[in-house]
Amino acid sequence: MKKITEPEKLQKWCETRRNAGAKIALVPTMGYLHAGHLSLIEAAKKEGADEIVVSVFVNPAQFGPKEDFGRYPRDPKNDEAKCKKAGATVVFMPADEDMYQKHHSVYVDEKELGKGLCGGRRPGHFRGVCTVVAKLFNLVQPHVAIFGQKDYQQVQIIKRMVRDLNFNVKIVMAPIVRDDDGLALSSRNTYLPAEARQNALALNAALEQAKADVKAKKRLAWAPYRTQIVRSLRAKSLNVDYVELVEQESLKPVEVLEKDTVLLIAVYAAGTRLIDNAIM
Amino acid sequence: MKKITEPEKLQKWCETRRNAGAKIALVPTMGYLHAGHLSLIEAAKKEGADEIVVSVFVNPAQFGPKEDFGRYPRDPKNDEAKCKKAGATVVFMPADEDMYQKHHSVYVDEKELGKGLCGGRRPGHFRGVCTVVAKLFNLVQPHVAIFGQKDYQQVQIIKRMVRDLNFNVKIVMAPIVRDDDGLALSSRNTYLPAEARQNALALNAALEQAKADVKAKKRLAWAPYRTQIVRSLRAKSLNVDYVELVEQESLKPVEVLEKDTVLLIAVYAAGTRLIDNAIM
Numbered sequence: 001m002k003k004i005t006e007p008e009k010l011q012k013w014c015e016t017r018r019n020a021g022a023k024i025a026l027v028p029t030m031g032y033l034h035a036g037h038l039s040l041i042e043a044a045k046k047e048g049a050d051e052i053v054v055s056v057f058v059n060p061a062q063f064g065p066k067e068d069f070g071r072y073p074r075d076p077k078n079d080e081a082k083c084k085k086a087g088a089t090v091v092f093m094p095a096d097e098d099m100y101q102k103h104h105s106v107y108v109d110e111k112e113l114g115k116g117l118c119g120g121r122r123p124g125h126f127r128g129v130c131t132v133v134a135k136l137f138n139l140v141q142p143h144v145a146i147f148g149q150k151d152y153q154q155v156q157i158i159k160r161m162v163r164d165l166n167f168n169v170k171i172v173m174a175p176i177v178r179d180d181d182g183l184a185l186s187s188r189n190t191y192l193p194a195e196a197r198q199n200a201l202a203l204n205a206a207l208e209q210a211k212a213d214v215k216a217k218k219r220l221a222w223a224p225y226r227t228q229i230v231r232s233l234r235a236k237s238l239n240v241d242y243v244e245l246v247e248q249e250s251l252k253p254v255e256v257l258e259k260d261t262v263l264l265i266a267v268y269a270a271g272t273r274l275i276d277n278a279i280m
Numbered sequence: 281m282k283k284i285t286e287p288e289k290l291q292k293w294c295e296t297r298r299n300a301g302a303k304i305a306l307v308p309t310m311g312y313l314h315a316g317h318l319s320l321i322e323a324a325k326k327e328g329a330d331e332i333v334v335s336v337f338v339n340p341a342q343f344g345p346k347e348d349f350g351r352y353p354r355d356p357k358n359d360e361a362k363c364k365k366a367g368a369t370v371v372f373m374p375a376d377e378d379m380y381q382k383h384h385s386v387y388v389d390e391k392e393l394g395k396g397l398c399g400g401r402r403p404g405h406f407r408g409v410c411t412v413v414a415k416l417f418n419l420v421q422p423h424v425a426i427f428g429q430k431d432y433q434q435v436q437i438i439k440r441m442v443r444d445l446n447f448n449v450k451i452v453m454a455p456i457v458r459d460d461d462g463l464a465l466s467s468r469n470t471y472l473p474a475e476a477r478q479n480a481l482a483l484n485a486a487l488e489q490a491k492a493d494v495k496a497k498k499r500l501a502w503a504p505y506r507t508q509i510v511r512s513l514r515a516k517s518l519n520v521d522y523v524e525l526v527e528q529e530s531l532k533p534v535e536v537l538e539k540d541t542v543l544l545i546a547v548y549a550a551g552t553r554l555i556d557n558a559i560m
Contacts, residue, residue: 105391
């Protein structure tokens with residue numbers, strides 16, 4: 001496995017490989033890798049990639065001024081070892097100042113899908129995400145890029161960006177990976193004290209219950225159902241940011257809980273923001 | 281010469297040619313081609329391009345709601361013939377709805393260089409320019425793209441976009457082409473009544489005078505010099521938008537008229553916006 005830190009070197013290397021006929025997959029991450037990230041590498045293999053480029057970069061542009069950019073967990077050595085073991089062929093670990101040069105002034109922004117959900121609470125977040133993903137697409141020029149379903153809104157925004165800016169990249173959404181107890185894997189889980197972690201299981205519980213209810217009862221009015229979920233989360237001391245039911249691609253709110261809708265939840269558990277979702 | 285109207289077809293064709301080792305040049309235009317555009321095709325040849333893709337697309341996203349999008353001059357048949365004669369290998373003439381799909385919601389925006397000059401008078405203009413150029417870059421994946429110096433601010437913004445979003449494209453700025461009387465060629469010159477056209481010669485006259493003065497006197501205080509230029513333009517019934525002296529790359533205002541600065545002028549002549557500039 002190659003380790004590359006300079007953007008220009010990455011671009012040249014990928015261009016050479018692409019010109020030689022290699023199929024290139026990109027797995028963008030912010031590091032502190034867990035089994036969820038490694039499943040993205042597996043998905044890249046399933047896409048038949050000859051080269052799997054994993055980027056490890058805590059992207060300052062997607063953090064708000066009061067968010068956890070400074071204390072976001074980092075462990076580059078361990079990340080490198082995990083990438084190698086999982087079968088990545090390149091790990092890209094750039095310095096902040098090489099990704100955002102002095103007087104950086106160009107951003108990619110999505111103006112519709114990013115307004116609600118996490119975008120409502122985190123203004124500028126998806127602008128940062130789109131910008132860094134556009135940069136990575138241009139550096140790697142991948143045939144395929146793998147994103148995790150846990151960031152469901154992000155995946156839809158990236159798909160829209162690919163469509164609207166004509167990026168020549170296939171986007172693959174890999175399923176959420178959960179711990180044995182059902183908690184969706186997240187680098188931020190490391191912030192959780194034991195009790196908060198236990199309480200956080202209420203997210204997946206609510207999603208599982210909703211899936212079961214949809215299976216059994218087919219169609220349920222969303223508004224009262226939502227109230228129930230909010231109550232169940234609050235009962236576990238979770239500070240609810242949103243509980244929303246939307247269409248898969250447009251992210252438009254839906255009034256009836258039924259098959260093919262997406263249920264998304266965001267809470268704060270002991271101050272840590274956690275998100276989870278499920279396609280019904 | 282190939283004519284392509286569908287973005288996906290353009291992307292596939294360019295990808296095939298690129299994979300086959302061809303060097304690809306892009307010449308983005310809004311059509312109604314004149315000798316200025318054709319000089320961009322010549323510049324593409326000088327870059328050693330095997331394929332020269334000329335896009336002809338009046339980009340709605342870069343026009344303000346009260347601007348001349350509807351009446352901007354169009355002559356696709358003539359443009360096609362001119363491209364062929366000039367040596368383009370592909371002309372790309374997409375439909376508006378194929379470039380901006382329903383619910384288009386992703387834009388590329390430059391936040392620093394685009395604030396003043398034309399960006400001050402035309403809010404959203406450079407967002408539209410950056411967005412369409414990013415789209416064209418992704419469709420064509422050119423090795424080199426040619427822009428005219430007449431849109432000097434645009435070229436600097438595109439260069440910044442290439443740097444900040446890591447596009448793998450070389451940007452070439454081709455010199456301004458002028459009519460025999462000195463008027464910078466522009467598709468909008470067609471709007472000008474004879475008298476306004478005559479008056480518009482004051483733009484180039486001011487630029488030439490400034491270049492001569494810099495050559496003779498080396499350093500001149502800008503503020504009083506600017507006042508003289510504004511007077512000379514007003515004397516010709518030109519409605520002055522801006523007369524500015526800036527640094528070449530940063531577009532920061534400069535206090536002293538001297539070598540290597542850029543003098544930029546924008547006026548309205550009988551209601552038609554005209555721009556011109558010169559590097560001192």
